[in-house]
Amino acid sequence: MSRTTKRDSLTLLLLLLIAILSISSVESGRPPFACDPRNGLTRSLRFCRTNLPIHVRVRDLLGRLTLPEKIRLLVNNAIDVPRLGIRGYEWWSEALHGVSNVGPGTKFGGSFPGATSFPQVITTAASFNESLWERIGQVVSDEARAMYNGGMAGLTYWSPNVNIFRDPRWGRGQETPGEDPVLAGKYAASYVRGLQSATGNRLKVAACCKHYTAYDLDNWKGVDRFHFNARVSKQDLADTYNVPFKACVVEGKVASVMCSYNQVNGKPTCADPDLLKGTIRGQWHLNGYIVSDCDSVGVMYDTQHFTVTPEESAAATIKAGLDLDCGPFLAIYTDLAIRRGLLTVTDVDMALANTVTVQMRLGMFDGEPSAQPYGHLGPRHVCTPDHKQLALEAARQGIVLLKNSGSLPLSTSRHRTVAVIGPNSDVTETMIGNYAGVACDYTSPLKGISRYVRTVHQAGCSNVACKANNLFGFAEVAARHADATVLIMGLDQSIEAEFKDRAGLLLPGYQQELVTRVAQASKGPTILVLMSGGPIDVSFAKYDRRVSAILWAGYPGQAGGTAIADVLFGTTNPGKFNSLAQCRKYQTL
Ligand SMILES: *[C@@H]1O[C@H](CO)[C@@H](O)[C@H](O)[C@H]1NC(C)=O
Numbered sequence: 001m002s003r004t005t006k007r008d009s010l011t012l013l014l015l016l017l018i019a020i021l022s023i024s025s026v027e028s029g030r031p032p033f034a035c036d037p038r039n040g041l042t043r044s045l046r047f048c049r050t051n052l053p054i055h056v057r058v059r060d061l062l063g064r065l066t067l068p069e070k071i072r073l074l075v076n077n078a079i080d081v082p083r084l085g086i087r088g089y090e091w092w093s094e095a096l097h098g099v100s101n102v103g104p105g106t107k108f109g110g111s112f113p114g115a116t117s118f119p120q121v122i123t124t125a126a127s128f129n130e131s132l133w134e135r136i137g138q139v140v141s142d143e144a145r146a147m148y149n150g151g152m153a154g155l156t157y158w159s160p161n162v163n164i165f166r167d168p169r170w171g172r173g174q175e176t177p178g179e180d181p182v183l184a185g186k187y188a189a190s191y192v193r194g195l196q197s198a199t200g201n202r203l204k205v206a207a208c209c210k211h212y213t214a215y216d217l218d219n220w221k222g223v224d225r226f227h228f229n230a231r232v233s234k235q236d237l238a239d240t241y242n243v244p245f246k247a248c249v250v251e252g253k254v255a256s257v258m259c260s261y262n263q264v265n266g267k268p269t270c271a272d273p274d275l276l277k278g279t280i281r282g283q284w285h286l287n288g289y290i291v292s293d294c295d296s297v298g299v300m301y302d303t304q305h306f307t308v309t310p311e312e313s314a315a316a317t318i319k320a321g322l323d324l325d326c327g328p329f330l331a332i333y334t335d336l337a338i339r340r341g342l343l344t345v346t347d348v349d350m351a352l353a354n355t356v357t358v359q360m361r362l363g364m365f366d367g368e369p370s371a372q373p374y375g376h377l378g379p380r381h382v383c384t385p386d387h388k389q390l391a392l393e394a395a396r397q398g399i400v401l402l403k404n405s406g407s408l409p410l411s412t413s414r415h416r417t418v419a420v421i422g423p424n425s426d427v428t429e430t431m432i433g434n435y436a437g438v439a440c441d442y443t444s445p446l447k448g449i450s451r452y453v454r455t456v457h458q459a460g461c462s463n464v465a466c467k468a469n470n471l472f473g474f475a476e477v478a479a480r481h482a483d484a485t486v487l488i489m490g491l492d493q494s495i496e497a498e499f500k501d502r503a504g505l506l507l508p509g510y511q512q513e514l515v516t517r518v519a520q521a522s523k524g525p526t527i528l529v530l531m532s533g534g535p536i537d538v539s540f541a542k543y544d545r546r547v548s549a550i551l552w553a554g555y556p557g558q559a560g561g562t563a564i565a566d567v568l569f570g571t572t573n574p575g576k577f578n579s580l581a582q583c584r585k586y587q588t589l
Pocket of ligand 1: 129130
């Protein structure tokens with residue numbers, strides 16, 4: 001072997017070693033966010049000393065940061081400060097009903113191909129079961145911590161959405177626990193308690209109740225959330241819109257609140273000192289940080305023209321009590337605001353103290369993540385059989401029986417062949433709604449029903465918009481020859497979504513005609529199953545004697561098809577749960 005080939009093979013070996021090491025470091029987790037024990041600097045930094053009280057550590061850290069560094073820590077993609085051994089941090093992660101990849105802080109792949117996808121919140125809320133909500137929170141934060149340890153997620157989750165779902169056309173109503181302030185408050189406190197699993201001052205993950213306040217419009221006939229001014233009386237604010245936020249802060253002890261895009265009584269919520277400093281901090285005593293909705297600080301200047309200059313908008317938000325900007329606006333204009341005398345460094349320090357305190361409560365300044373509580377959580381703690389079973393249980397408890405003139409439950413001996421019809425009959429992603437992640441796996445309604453009986457499948461419409469009725473004949477033939485017919489109809493994100501409100505409450509397109517024609521053709525009983533977040537007026541089916549039963553499944557999550565089949569065949573009894581109160585939502589029924 002010549003000297004050069006020997007050197008070449010050594011280089012190759014070295015490269016291979018580096019490759020193996022970097023792969024194994026992804027496997028074994030992320031390096032410490034700060035205070036790495038292998039960094040010689042750490043010993044000299046008081047903010048790294050875990051035996052000191054957190055407020056002392058926070059003060060020490062703030063004393064070491066320069067003003068430009070501080071300003072770049074006021075935004076969601078917070079800068080690294082290498083001279084103090086601090087890495088960059090992405091604050092934006094989401095976990096509305098399972099770890100989600102909506103925010104840039106979380107991604108799936110490698111050892112974390114998916115996470116347990118629970119039913120959309122509107123479904124889980126329909127269980128009226130506080131212990132279920134808390135348990136789901138605990139499971140979601142187990143999976144979140146596991147993914148954080150693996151370098152795939154953050155520790156600050158901007159969930160839950162506890163806005164009051166007052167306008168039934170709102171595209172984001174699906175994300176919320178509904179229109180009732182008491183129920184929404186209980187949901188907020190329970191889910192947050194589960195997610196944060198606080199022990200003393202310490203947090204497993206930090207939750208965030210959003211979007212404060214009086215927000216239930218996205219885009220309706222040309223009016224959008226960026227321009228919307230909610231006119232709300234003090235009484236309505238206190239009795240309705242703020243109730244879940246108060247419960248979230250006071251009872252759930254949430255670590256964060258997010259203000260909204262819309263204005264309330266002519267002021268952007270993120271620049272209203274009465275709403276932020278006055279109510280959230282002053283009256284409810286938030287122990288945590290207040291964050292803007294994403295780009296909402298920019299929106300109040302660019303779209304709402306709330307101030308004449310951008311630095312005035314920047315100053316107004318921080319003065320009002322905002323601590324963190326989701327978006328770049330504060331990183332760009334805070335310096336100018338200070339130089340113009342609109343804001344002081346002390347104002348910036350107070351904001352940072354609130355965010356850094358939460359990071360310290362999460363253990364982010366305690367060195368090695370693997371040496372911490374939850375440090376053992378990894379890929380094998382995600383999508384476990386227990387977690388998947390809980391997702392199924394939540395769907396079973398959330399499904400609501402709206403009508404039953406005696407045909408439910410179906411019987412496997414009398415209903416040997418079931419026609420499964422409708423645009424939502426074999427869906428997967430539709431079942432998890434929005435602000436979801438990648439599910440562990442799915443059971444569609446068709447698959448779920450097929451586990452009980454022989455099925456004949458006809459979609460009836462090519463999608464939920466159901467713009468044509470040319471396939472209805474096939475559906476009628478299927479119904480005519482089966483022992484029972486299950487129609488799985490409703491909505492999906494093409495009809496109700498963020499940025500998309502509905503204009504009416506009826507089933508889209510020709511869906512109603514499909515239900516009526518199939519019910520008429522059916523040899524056996526016809527059962528209508530609705531998938532939707534917002535309510536649907538199905539009076540036509542209530543009064544149609546050929547539609548013998550109606551179920552509302554919401555968006556029932558990854559195990560939704562199993563749960564629907566379990567309810568249809570009587571394995572689980574939807575009458576056991578409080579359906580009556582939920583039925584009030586369907587006032588036409
Ligand atoms: C609430 O949910 C839990 C967890 O699934 C379950 O054990 C309990 O029976 C439920 N409570 C009611 C009243 O159904």
